[in-house]
Amino acid sequence: MIFRRRYGCLRRQTGVVLFLSCLYAVSISGDAQAAEWYAAQRTPELVAVLLCTIIVLVSIIVARRKRFYIRPLPGLQAIDDALGRATEMGSPVMYISGWGGDLARPTTMASLAILAHIARRAAAFGTPILFPSHDPVVASAAQDTIQHGYAAVGRPGLFRSDDVGFVTQSQLGYAAAVDGIMTRRKPGAVFLLGSFEGEALILAETAHNVGAVQISGTDSTIQLSFFLVACDYTLIGEELFAASGYLSGDPLILGAVRGQDLLKIIIVIVLVIGLVLHLCGISIIIEWLG
């Protein structure tokens, strides 16, 4: 009861603070004194950030009481099948977070969250994971994630530091190195989840050539089109970010996914209103967002 009371209080406080912040940001946007330190031209972005924060946080809070449904994603449902196939073949699995992102990028964070799940499942199957990285910081975080995943299912001895680590920062050098590892080790499943650039198709096609099941997802719309034709399963757009909630079943993370959906509905409504107003000769929304 006490928790609920405190919790309700926190929820109200968060909402009120963020709402007032929104109002304050809008109000000072035209104030000359505030303009000395506040980037007034960024007010629409500030309002958008605060709105997103409010909705995601409220959705997370609501998710503690109510369990949300998340539609099945074929790419994520196929993870266990891919791991099982690699285990039956006696092959390792390979996880690639792409050349395009460092640890500061949310896509890499989302990718590491999926890696944590795959590491636990692979350890349960007794299948080693190969994780070549272009970024030493990502490699270090991935080492910790995989090691922890192996330890979580009681198989810490399965971890080999040589399988997870930094390769090179050169984009095509990285592609060549990963291709070489794939060709030599012949993984049964290859996960291409993260920020990819020009190396995406080289990696996806090599994975196909060695007979691996490919599960992919990226935040790059250009590379997404390559993955769609080259890979067995592809996570499109926000599915990559929803994956950690889907796989972990964590109600808080599912709440964030719910928040994303609500934001999408709001964006569609704003777009429709903006369109109708524009057709009526009123361009206030377009000008404000522009």
Next chain:
Amino acid sequence: MLRKIPIAVCAVCGVFMAAQYFIISGPVSDLYGAVLDWMQIIFVCALLAGILQVVMSQLKNIARPGSGRVYSSIALAGIAVMVVLGFGWGISRGSPFLWMFDQVQAPMQTTVFSLLAFFVASAAYRGFRARHAESVVLVLAALIILLGRVPLGEMISPLVPQTVGWILDVPAMAAKRAILIGIGLGMTATAIKVIAGMERTYLGGR
């Protein structure tokens, strides 16, 4: 404590990095510059650790019997030669380091990049097999765009390049923007989860 301190540091830094975007003041800009400098310092330390790991891994491969020995020896020799050339003669124009880069690394990178042409063809072959309705749409759109991008399309009919423009500007752009909106929202939600301490995979899943 091992978990709480990094989460607190992450939350403070996350809020600061978001706030500094909207604040134009000297001290905040200076602090932002300092944060970026520290990021570089941390990155260089991690890079050194990464290079050390690569060297150790290659040494282990050399110690192990098998065909991998040759590749690992070449990799180690390459690292050693570039380090010696870089520190010995610098990396300026006309230096042996740059010569090695231009004459050895650049052609090798070009070779790997050229593989894309073959991979595009093989991926297109698999992707464009008309197995279901979506594939048929994909094949038709691809054919129209290919035709519209070469002089033959214009010769067949002026409508072909116009159709290409419409496909790229209307249905393809609409889909691309929808995906981008989803990705943007996903990134925002992930950032909020990280700042709020709900997403802790960067701590090794602790």
